[in-house]
Amino acid sequence: MLDILKGPILALQEFFQLTGSAMRNLWRQPHYTDDILLQMDSIGVGSLPIVALTGFFSGAVMALQLGSTLAQYGQTGRTGEVVSLILVTQLGPVLTGLLVAGRNSSGIASELGSMKVTEQIDAMRALGTDPVQKLVTPRMIATAVMLPCLTVLADFIGMFGGFIIAYYIYGLDPQQYWSTTWRSLAWRDVLQGVVKPFVFSFAVSLIGCYYGLRTTGGTQGVGRATTQAVVAASVTIFFLTFFLTQIFVSQAPA
Amino acid sequence: MMPQEPEQNEGPVLRFDGLTTGFDEAPVLKNVSFEVGKGQTGIIFGAAGSGKSVLLKTAIGLVKAWSGKVQLFDQDITGLSEEQLFDVRSKVGIAFQESALFDSLTIEQNVAYPLLNQKAVKWEPKDVRPRVKEALEFVELGQTLKKFPSELSGGMRRRAAIARAVVTKPPLLLYDSPTAGLDPITAHTIISLIIKERDVDSTSALVVTHRYQDANLIANFRYNPDNGQLVGAPEETGPSTKFMVMREGSLIFHGSQQDIEASTDEYVQKFVKRPD
Ligand SMILES: Nc1ncnc2c1ncn2[C@@H]1O[C@H](COP(=O)(O)OP(=O)(O)OP(=O)(O)O)[C@@H](O)[C@H]1O
Ligand SMILES: [Mg+2]
Numbered sequence: 001m002l003d004i005l006k007g008p009i010l011a012l013q014e015f016f017q018l019t020g021s022a023m024r025n026l027w028r029q030p031h032y033t034d035d036i037l038l039q040m041d042s043i044g045v046g047s048l049p050i051v052a053l054t055g056f057f058s059g060a061v062m063a064l065q066l067g068s069t070l071a072q073y074g075q076t077g078r079t080g081e082v083v084s085l086i087l088v089t090q091l092g093p094v095l096t097g098l099l100v101a102g103r104n105s106s107g108i109a110s111e112l113g114s115m116k117v118t119e120q121i122d123a124m125r126a127l128g129t130d131p132v133q134k135l136v137t138p139r140m141i142a143t144a145v146m147l148p149c150l151t152v153l154a155d156f157i158g159m160f161g162g163f164i165i166a167y168y169i170y171g172l173d174p175q176q177y178w179s180t181t182w183r184s185l186a187w188r189d190v191l192q193g194v195v196k197p198f199v200f201s202f203a204v205s206l207i208g209c210y211y212g213l214r215t216t217g218g219t220q221g222v223g224r225a226t227t228q229a230v231v232a233a234s235v236t237i238f239f240l241t242f243f244l245t246q247i248f249v250s251q252a253p254a
Numbered sequence: 255m256m257p258q259e260p261e262q263n264e265g266p267v268l269r270f271d272g273l274t275t276g277f278d279e280a281p282v283l284k285n286v287s288f289e290v291g292k293g294q295t296g297i298i299f300g301a302a303g304s305g306k307s308v309l310l311k312t313a314i315g316l317v318k319a320w321s322g323k324v325q326l327f328d329q330d331i332t333g334l335s336e337e338q339l340f341d342v343r344s345k346v347g348i349a350f351q352e353s354a355l356f357d358s359l360t361i362e363q364n365v366a367y368p369l370l371n372q373k374a375v376k377w378e379p380k381d382v383r384p385r386v387k388e389a390l391e392f393v394e395l396g397q398t399l400k401k402f403p404s405e406l407s408g409g410m411r412r413r414a415a416i417a418r419a420v421v422t423k424p425p426l427l428l429y430d431s432p433t434a435g436l437d438p439i440t441a442h443t444i445i446s447l448i449i450k451e452r453d454v455d456s457t458s459a460l461v462v463t464h465r466y467q468d469a470n471l472i473a474n475f476r477y478n479p480d481n482g483q484l485v486g487a488p489e490e491t492g493p494s495t496k497f498m499v500m501r502e503g504s505l506i507f508h509g510s511q512q513d514i515e516a517s518t519d520e521y522v523q524k525f526v527k528r529p530d
Contacts, residue, residue: 119354122316126348127418128340128372 015210018136022206025130025137035138043104043139044146050103051096051150052157058091059083059158063165076170080177081184083162084155089189089248092155093196094241097204100147101233105208108139109229112212113222121213136209140202147201148194155193192248196241203236265328266291267426267458268313273322275312281320282308284503290426293494295452295459297469299525300500306462307351309500310428313460314346315339326426344374347419351430351462353411355403355418362399365389365418375422389421390414393447409440413447420451427451427459433468445471446484453477466527469497473511499525 067079112135115121124131159181166172211229215221266289276282282305290296300306311317313324319332326342334342347368355364365386369377377385390396393413403411412432419427429448433441445468451457453476463469473495476487497514499507499522507514507522515526 115356118352118357119350120356122311123348123350123354123356125316125336126314126343126346127368128344128375130336 014214015206018132018210018213019202019206021132022136022140022209025133026141028133030133032134032138035134036141039139039142040146042107043100043142044150047100047103047146047150048153050099051154054095054099055087055092055154055157056161058095058154059087059161059163060165062086062091062158063162064169067166067170071170077172077176078180079166079170079172080159080162080181083166084159084181085184085189087158087162088155088185088193090241090245092151092158093193093200094237096147096151096154097197097200097237097241098234100143100150101200101204101237102230104143105204105211105229105233106226108205108208109212109215110222110226112209113215113225114219116213116215117218117221131213136206136213139209140205143201143205144198147197147204151193151197188248188252192244196244199240199244200237203233203240207233207236266325267294267327268460269323269325270309270313271323271325273312273319273324275308275317275320275322282503283312285322286503286505287322288496288498288505288508290458290460290496291494292425293452293456293458294496295461295472295494296496296498297472298460298462298498298500299464299469299522300462304500305503306500307430310348310430310460310462313428314343314348340372341374344368344372344422345424346426346428347422347424348428349412349415349419349430349432351434353403353408353415355411355414357403359402360399361390361395361401361403361406361414362386364403364414365421368418368422372422385421389417392420392450393417394443409436409444412436412440412444416444416447416451420455423455425457427457429459429461431462431464433463433465441465441468442471446477448472449475449484450477454479464525466525469495469511473497 062083063079066082067076070076070078070082112121115135121131124134163174163177166177167174208229211225211232215225217224269289270286273286274281274284286309288296298306298309308317312319313326315324315331315334315336322332324331327345329342331339331342355361356367359367362383366382369375369382369385387396387399390399393416395410395413395417398406398410398414403414406414416429416432419429427448432444432448436444448459448461449472452459452472461468461472471484474487475484478485495511497507497509497511498505499514501521507517507519509517514522517523517526
C-alpha cells in the first residue's frame with residue numbers, strides 16, 4: 001500500500017518544489033523580460049481565435065437552450081441574466097482554462113520535454129542559467145497575466161453570442177438583454193470570474209513545465225509528457241473550480 | 255577578456271575520488287577515481303551505456319554525487335549549491351553528445367550565450383560579437399552566424415557546439431563523443447580542432463570517443479601554427495595524454511598509450527586498434 005503511494009507523493013513533492021523555486025525567482029535577478037513577452041504572445045495572442053470561437057458558441061448555445069426553457073415559465077426576458085451569470089462565474093473560466101490547458105500545457109510540456117531529451121536543459125545549466133528562472137518563471141507569469149484576460153474576453157464574446165440568439169431567435173429587446181446582463185452580475189461574481197482563471201493559470205503553466213522537465217526516454221517520452229500534462233492540468237482545473245466555487249458560494253450573502 | 259587567474263599551484267585540474275552516482279536505484283558510476291592534470295588530455299573509451307556521458311556531467315555538477323568527491327580546480331564541488339556551481343562551471347567548456355544547441359536561437363546567439371549568461375565571465379557587450387565570430391571562424395563556420403541549428407548538418411552542429419564550448423576560453427574542456435556518427439573527413443577535422451584548441455590555449459580536456467584513431471591523433475600529434483596542419487610530436491615533448499576505459503560504470507583501465515596497447519584485457523583490447 002505504501003509503495004503504491006510513494007510514486008505520486010514523490011511526484012507531488014517535486015511539483016511543489018518546482019512551484020516554490022518558480023515563485024522565489026519572481027524576486028530574484030535576472031528577469032528574462034523578453035521571454036515573458038514571447039510567452040505572452042504565444043499563450044495569449046496565440047489562443048485568441050480558439051478562445052473567441054468557444055466563447056461565442058458557449059454563449060449562443062446557452063441562450064438557445066435557456067430561452068426555450070425559460071419560456072415555459074414566461075421568463076424569456078431573463079435569458080441574458082442567466083447566460084451572463086453562468087458564463088462569468090463558471091463556464092468562461094473553466095472552458096477557457098481547459099482550452100488553454102489543451103493548447104499550452106501540452107505546448108509547454110513538449111517544448112521543455114524536447115529540450116530535456118536533447119540535453120538543452122543540461123546545456124543551460126552548464127552555461128550559467130537556471131532553467132527554472134529562464135523557462136518556468138516566464139511561462140508562469142505570462143499565463144497568470146493572459147489567462148484572466150482571455151477569460152474576460154471569452155465572457156464578453158459569449159454574452160454577445162447569447163445576444164445574437166436572444167435577439168434573432170427569441171426576439172428580445174437589445175436594451176433589455178444588455179441591461180439585465182449587467183445588473184445580474186454582483187462584484188463578487190466578477191471577482192470569482194477573474195480569480196478562477198488566475199488560479200488555473202498556475203496549474204496550466206506549472207504542470208506543463210513539470211512534465212516537460214521530467215521527460216526521459218527520447219521522442220516517445222516527449223509525447224508521453226505532453227499527454228500527461230494535458231490530462232493532469234485538465235483534472236486539476238476541475239478540482240480547483242469545484243473548491244473555488246464552494247468558497248465563493250459559501251461567502252455569498254443569504 | 256577574462257581576468258588572468260593567479261597561477262594555480264600544480265594540483266590537478268579535475269579529480270574524481272571514489273565517485274559513485276546514479277539516478278534511481280542502481281548506480282551508474284561506481285567508485286570512479288582519476289585525475290587530469292594541467293594541460294593533460296584524458297581519453298575515455300567505453301561501450302554504450304557504460305556511463306561516459308554521466309561522468310562528464312558529474313564533473314561539472316550537473317549530476318550530483320551519491321558518495322565520493324569531485325574536485326575541480328582545487329575546489330570540492332560535491333557540496334556546492336547550483337548558484338555556487340555556476341561560478342565553477344564558467345571555467346569549464348562542454349560540448350554535449352547531441353550538440354545541445356538551443357534550437358530557438360541562431361548559431362551566433364548560441365555561441366554568444368555563455369558570454370552573456372555566465373556571471374563569472376563578464377564580457378563587454380561590444381566585445382561579444384567579435385569573439386563569437388572568432389570562435390566560429392576557429393571551427394570554420396564563419397558563414398553561418400544567422401542560421402538556426404536545424405539548418406546545419408550534424409557535423410556542422412558539432413563544430414558549432416565546440417565553438418560554444420571554447421568561446422569563453424575555459425581552462426578545461428569536456429567533449430562528449432565529438433566524432434560519433436561522422437564521416438572520417440569531418441571526424442578528422444573535429445579532432446584537429448580539439449588538438450588546435452589544446453595547443454593554442456594550452457587547455458586540459460576530457461574526450462569521450464569510440465574511435466581509437468581519435469585518441470591516437472590526440473596523443474601523438476601537435477598543431478603547427480605556421481601552416482595550420484597537424485605534425486607528429488616527438489615522444490618526449492609530446493602532449494600528455496591519458497587513456498581510460500569505462501565498463502558498466504566502473505573505470506577498469508587508466509594509463510598511458512603504451513599501457514593500453516599492452517593490455518591483455520579482452521574488453522580493453524576491443525577499443526585498441528594498433529597503428530599498422
Ligand atoms: N537522465 C537520466 N536518467 C536516468 N538514467 C540515466 C540518465 N542518463 C543516463 N542514464 C543511465 O546511465 C547509464 C549511462 O548512461 P550514459 O549516457 O553515461 O552512457 P554513455 O556511456 O554515454 O553511452 P553512449 O556511448 O551511448 O553515449 C545508462 O544506463 C543510462 O540509462
Ligand atoms: Mg553518451
